[in-house]
Amino acid sequence: MSSDDIWILGISMTKFGKHPDLDKVDLAAQATLAALADGGVTMRDIGVVAAGTLMGMGEPIGQMVQKQVGQTGVPVYNVTNACATGATALRTVIMAIKAGEADMGLAVGVEKLAGAGLLAGGSRKEAGDTWQPRGRYGAVAPVDGRIGTEIMPGVFAQIGMEYGHRHGGTSFELFARISEKNHAHSTLNPLAAYTKRLTLAEIMDDVMIAYPNTRPMCSANCDGAAAAVLVSGAKLRTLSIEQQRRAVKVAASVLTSDPWEEGCQVLPNVNTLTRNAATQAYEQAGLGPEDLDLVELHDCFATAELVHYDNLMLCEQGGAVDFFESGAPWRDGRLPVNVSGGLQSKGHPIAATGIANVWEVCHHLRGEAGDRQIADAKVGLAHVIGLGSACGVHILERAAA
Amino acid sequence: MAEQIPLVDYLVLGDEPHLSAHECTTCGARFFDRRNACAACGATGFTTAAIATRGEVTAFTIVAFAAPGIPVPFVAAVVDCDGTSVRANLVNVDPDPDHVRLGMPVRLTTFPIGADATGTEAIGFGFEPAA
Ligand SMILES: [Zn+2]
Numbered sequence: 001m002s003s004d005d006i007w008i009l010g011i012s013m014t015k016f017g018k019h020p021d022l023d024k025v026d027l028a029a030q031a032t033l034a035a036l037a038d039g040g041v042t043m044r045d046i047g048v049v050a051a052g053t054l055m056g057m058g059e060p061i062g063q064m065v066q067k068q069v070g071q072t073g074v075p076v077y078n079v080t081n082a083c084a085t086g087a088t089a090l091r092t093v094i095m096a097i098k099a100g101e102a103d104m105g106l107a108v109g110v111e112k113l114a115g116a117g118l119l120a121g122g123s124r125k126e127a128g129d130t131w132q133p134r135g136r137y138g139a140v141a142p143v144d145g146r147i148g149t150e151i152m153p154g155v156f157a158q159i160g161m162e163y164g165h166r167h168g169g170t171s172f173e174l175f176a177r178i179s180e181k182n183h184a185h186s187t188l189n190p191l192a193a194y195t196k197r198l199t200l201a202e203i204m205d206d207v208m209i210a211y212p213n214t215r216p217m218c219s220a221n222c223d224g225a226a227a228a229v230l231v232s233g234a235k236l237r238t239l240s241i242e243q244q245r246r247a248v249k250v251a252a253s254v255l256t257s258d259p260w261e262e263g264c265q266v267l268p269n270v271n272t273l274t275r276n277a278a279t280q281a282y283e284q285a286g287l288g289p290e291d292l293d294l295v296e297l298h299d300c301f302a303t304a305e306l307v308h309y310d311n312l313m314l315c316e317q318g319g320a321v322d323f324f325e326s327g328a329p330w331r332d333g334r335l336p337v338n339v340s341g342g343l344q345s346k347g348h349p350i351a352a353t354g355i356a357n358v359w360e361v362c363h364h365l366r367g368e369a370g371d372r373q374i375a376d377a378k379v380g381l382a383h384v385i386g387l388g389s390a391c392g393v394h395i396l397e398r399a400a401a
Numbered sequence: 402m403a404e405q406i407p408l409v410d411y412l413v414l415g416d417e418p419h420l421s422a423h424e425c426t427t428c429g430a431r432f433f434d435r436r437n438a439c440a441a442c443g444a445t446g447f448t449t450a451a452i453a454t455r456g457e458v459t460a461f462t463i464v465a466f467a468a469p470g471i472p473v474p475f476v477a478a479v480v481d482c483d484g485t486s487v488r489a490n491l492v493n494v495d496p497d498p499d500h501v502r503l504g505m506p507v508r509l510t511t512f513p514i515g516a517d518a519t520g521t522e523a524i525g526f527g528f529e530p531a532a
Contacts, residue, residue, distance in 0.1 A: 129518040130521065143408070145473075146525055151464065154462045161462065165459050210465060262484070266479055267486065
């Protein structure tokens with residue numbers, strides 16, 4: 001192992017779902033202690049902490065966790081980056097280790113969202129007695145629902161529909177079948193929030209949120225946390241053979257934002273920044289999509305999963321529908337996608353997601369994924385996207401035997 | 402006739418209602434909201450550009466579940482107006498997938514959304530099917 005490489009030494013996620021008796025700090029502490037134990041280290045070994053919680057209203061979640069698991073005085077970076085918050089925490093630690101400021105660090109993300117409804121939209125504060133232009137659009141009244149929609153199921157519905165307009169082949173049923181795949185995968189994941197296999201009819205007949213996304217085609221709001229311990233290659237060489245054997249190499253770690261494009265201010269463009277991140281990640285790793293054994297991508301809605309097949313270059317440009325129709329992204333297909341169940345069934349505790357998807361990939365690379373193990377997995381990719389926008393891509397590689 | 406005010410300042414009322422954008426004088430990028438500088442090239446000079454009132458639907462969703470107080474269902478869409486993407490609702494069309502389709506030609510339309518205490522009427526906009 002090269003001294004310059006960064007490795008995941010320990011990683012963990014809590015069960016996603018409803019945790020009425022645990023607060024956010026309990027969940028984050030649980031994930032942290034499990035990640036430390038998984039790596040065979042303690043808080044005394046950690047030189048830097050990055051922590052995220054999106055719905056935290058600026059609370060110092062990293063320090064709050066330290067107070068439960070070990071206040072060692074090391075620097076803490078509290079980060080938020082929409083749905084890419086967890087990946088941003090991970091990447092912050094990776095940058096600190098690369099910069100030589102620490103040889104081991106902890107990244108943790110946590111959210112309490114069970115029972116939350118729509119997480120955006122309704123920016124309607126009804127106007128006063130007289131129409132008064134306000135804000136950068138000079139609006140005299142709230143625009144959500146009057147000029148398009150602000151709700152995420154509706155925004156991502158349009159993103160999937162736009163792909164269909166450009167390349168053809170999409171339909172309500174196609175999007176529902178993507179969801180059917182992920183719900184089927186979830187039955188093998190004991191940490192998923194929902195593990196019920198749903199039939200295509202059950203998915204299509206469920207409550208419509210924003211056509212073509214019905215309720216089971218939307219990411220599930222839930223509670224959960226995930227944490228990872230990262231280590232430099234130089235430090236890892238000083239650790240035990242067993243620690244070295246289970247360590248997973250971070251072959252690429254990339255974060256991008258959305259470059260300006262016509263139209264991106266009207267409907268977020270989640271495509272270009274994902275493609276840019278994937279391009280950089282493949283280059284960093286010296287690997288291509290053909291080398292991947294599994295992918296965890298940001299299926300915040302069924303309509304989003306489709307476009308990311310293309311953005312991550314798992315298929316030819318414009319070929320996402322054919323890729324899905326070929327059966328490739330099913331767990332027994334050529335390139336399994338979201339074998340965890342994805343955000344639609346595993347759940348989406350926002351700031352935990354960008355670490356939990358890395359955990360899923362690591363689990364397979366270590367050969368520890370039990371019933372849902374993808375046989376002989378050597379390389380995997382984890383992708384998240386947060387609107388605003390931020391995209392994180394990590395490529396993970398199994399330690400050489 | 403009661404006084405009128407547009408829902409947003411980029412809706413221009415009058416005999417030929419249309420949308421207008423801030424257009425970067427350096428690179429031509431268009432923005433509906435006020436900008437400090439151009440997101441495409443960084444220049445700070447803007448002029449006003451009238452947006453075509455006809456276009457084609459490039460993306461849509463039918464919102465069935467929204468924040469309290471927002472009437473549903475409604476159709477939210479992106480309309481390509483001669484190269485400029487516009488966000489708007491589709492109106493005067495049944496909000497179901499049998500009547501709304503990708504690629505459908507549409508045109509701008511305006512309508513009152515209510516009056517304030519002084520009787521001033523706010524005017525909103527949407528796009529409706531064009532033959
Ligand atoms: Zn410009």
